[in-house]
Amino acid sequence: MTDIAFYALSALAIWSGWRVFRVDSMIRATFALMVSFICVGGIALLMSADYIGIATVFMMAVEMMVMGLFMVMFMMNPAGLNPMQMVHQHRFSIGAGIAAFIGLTVAVLATNLPNNPLPAGRDTLHDLGVELLGGSMLIFETAGVTLLATMVGAVVLSSRPGRFGDSDAGAVPPGLQPGGQPAGRKVEKSGGHGGHGGDSSHDMNMKGAPKSDDAPHKRHGKMPEEES
Amino acid sequence: MTFAPALTTLILFLAIGIWIAAILDAVFYRRISGQGGVSVLSPFYAAAAHLSRQRLTTEAPDRLNWYLAIAGYLAIATIGLAVVPFGPETAVIGIKTSVVLWGACESLVVVLVFLHGWSPNSPLALIGAYRYVAIGLPIMLLSMFVLIAAALPARSLDLRDIVASQEGLWNIIRQPLGLPLFLLLGLSLTLRGPFDYADSADLAGGTSVEDSGANRAGWQVARLAMLVGFSAIAASTFLGGYLGPILPGIVWLAIKTLILMAVVIGLSHLLARMPVARMLGLIWKFLLPIAFVDLLLAGLVALA
Amino acid sequence: MTLTAILVVAAALFGIGLFGALSQKSFVMLMMGLELMLNGTLLAAVGFWAFTLEGAPKGQLLAILVMAVMAVELAIGFALVVAVYRKRQADVVESLGTLKQ
Numbered sequence: 001m002t003d004i005a006f007y008a009l010s011a012l013a014i015w016s017g018w019r020v021f022r023v024d025s026m027i028r029a030t031f032a033l034m035v036s037f038i039c040v041g042g043i044a045l046l047m048s049a050d051y052i053g054i055a056t057v058f059m060m061a062v063e064m065m066v067m068g069l070f071m072v073m074f075m076m077n078p079a080g081l082n083p084m085q086m087v088h089q090h091r092f093s094i095g096a097g098i099a100a101f102i103g104l105t106v107a108v109l110a111t112n113l114p115n116n117p118l119p120a121g122r123d124t125l126h127d128l129g130v131e132l133l134g135g136s137m138l139i140f141e142t143a144g145v146t147l148l149a150t151m152v153g154a155v156v157l158s159s160r161p162g163r164f165g166d167s168d169a170g171a172v173p174p175g176l177q178p179g180g181q182p183a184g185r186k187v188e189k190s191g192g193h194g195g196h197g198g199d200s201s202h203d204m205n206m207k208g209a210p211k212s213d214d215a216p217h218k219r220h221g222k223m224p225e226e227e228s
Numbered sequence: 229m230t231f232a233p234a235l236t237t238l239i240l241f242l243a244i245g246i247w248i249a250a251i252l253d254a255v256f257y258r259r260i261s262g263q264g265g266v267s268v269l270s271p272f273y274a275a276a277a278h279l280s281r282q283r284l285t286t287e288a289p290d291r292l293n294w295y296l297a298i299a300g301y302l303a304i305a306t307i308g309l310a311v312v313p314f315g316p317e318t319a320v321i322g323i324k325t326s327v328v329l330w331g332a333c334e335s336l337v338v339v340l341v342f343l344h345g346w347s348p349n350s351p352l353a354l355i356g357a358y359r360y361v362a363i364g365l366p367i368m369l370l371s372m373f374v375l376i377a378a379a380l381p382a383r384s385l386d387l388r389d390i391v392a393s394q395e396g397l398w399n400i401i402r403q404p405l406g407l408p409l410f411l412l413l414g415l416s417l418t419l420r421g422p423f424d425y426a427d428s429a430d431l432a433g434g435t436s437v438e439d440s441g442a443n444r445a446g447w448q449v450a451r452l453a454m455l456v457g458f459s460a461i462a463a464s465t466f467l468g469g470y471l472g473p474i475l476p477g478i479v480w481l482a483i484k485t486l487i488l489m490a491v492v493i494g495l496s497h498l499l500a501r502m503p504v505a506r507m508l509g510l511i512w513k514f515l516l517p518i519a520f521v522d523l524l525l526a527g528l529v530a531l532a
Numbered sequence: 533m534t535l536t537a538i539l540v541v542a543a544a545l546f547g548i549g550l551f552g553a554l555s556q557k558s559f560v561m562l563m564m565g566l567e568l569m570l571n572g573t574l575l576a577a578v579g580f581w582a583f584t585l586e587g588a589p590k591g592q593l594l595a596i597l598v599m600a601v602m603a604v605e606l607a608i609g610f611a612l613v614v615a616v617y618r619k620r621q622a623d624v625v626e627s628l629g630t631l632k633q
Contacts, residue, residue: 154611
């Protein structure tokens, strides 16, 4: 029973982990990763890590939610409705991934792993609590301070106003060709379209920009000839 | 009670709870708007009307996630109810970390409501989903502190132990700040009233604007199921759950759940909704410190 | 369910994560690759704890630290993405040839 659950969860974890980089829709990718995490949490539960398993689900649901938001904000094509190329150095990456997997697997199979399993009926939750606020308190508190520093750092990095003026002062998007004109929407002096197509700088990465028939103001008009 | 009777109890509890919640909702609405009475069968009429309608769809929706969001929301509500003890040492999901499991359910609700707004490929639904995430995440954070505070006197993360620890004194008296804060979470989880940033009328229905036919019925049922699950959790955490004299435990649990359900529905119809930015300010600057105070007081009491 | 099986699954997750981190153009997708690698690490940590430590709670502590690392990575990563986007209006790795202005 435990074995069946373990193999099912493992298969789902690996499959959804693989789907993360294979689906078109970014939201699907994000939540495929979440499914992978939930499966790992389930496996941890099978190994009677009561707290770790559920805490993984809990943390990862929140993290992936935030990740999904950033996906929609920053990706040029979050729903995967337009075909586009999102990978680089593809061959090398596949090779590196397979090499890592085979190397680690060989290492696992070649090693004579010790076998001291968890005694049955041990109160792992109680153990963890005593350890966190007892023997390893310093480590735990260090993690807490690190998280605090992270929060401060994240706010500093991402805040717009800074000591030396706004962080985006004078920022220019990269050119479409090396050394070419900056990409992005040119500010139209005529007005009246404020708020539309504000992030069309993304479109440079699309193969075949969508023919938006609701855009009389030529949202994609400033693009060079579409790459094919 | 072994597993099978507990599961049967769970299903009955959920079904009757959804029915009563639907009636209560209609009664409050009609009372406030000065209309006539409500038939006890009206939820069934509404369900039949929804089910007999055609299911419309949008252009290029994410159909898989659309169905998953509705089914998942209902499943999460059921899991929430499943960790509630129906009697001493009896819960459908009896694990030592059931409070953490409920926390995981809370965070998955945010994910699923977002998915429900994302998948129809429709602007109003997506706006609703975005607004909801902004509000849903901090209010969930707040509920974590409240739940940890409630777990402190029981010295356990098990909801069964938390109920058992209220034998002498209910948590609502021991930690008076806890229940009001937790009820706000309930409003947010069930997409109601002041925290209804997902499905509100100002977005013509928000994330459910494109739902029709059986999908709409399913989503509404899931929302009501979440209300039942949340109320049962809150009743167990703060009102002593199944504890009570004379009557059997399950009846006490049902009564307390019913009272909390009525309170949540009443609040949802009486309180006004704020702009998202103001609500965010309220949550982060005012409610979160109150949750800290709640936790601090619980800790001091535990030490004393 | 043996330790070997768990470690092989962890290795597979790690390998997929490495593939993703190396191959994706978008910063956010790249971070998802890193997360998947940490996912494998988490699984391996819990596996070692359950099968080789006789229940010593240090193993669980390691798993909690892995989770903290994930949170730090995510927060700093997103802050950097926001900062870079402000400055360059860019969200793909190629547009960062240099760290200079």
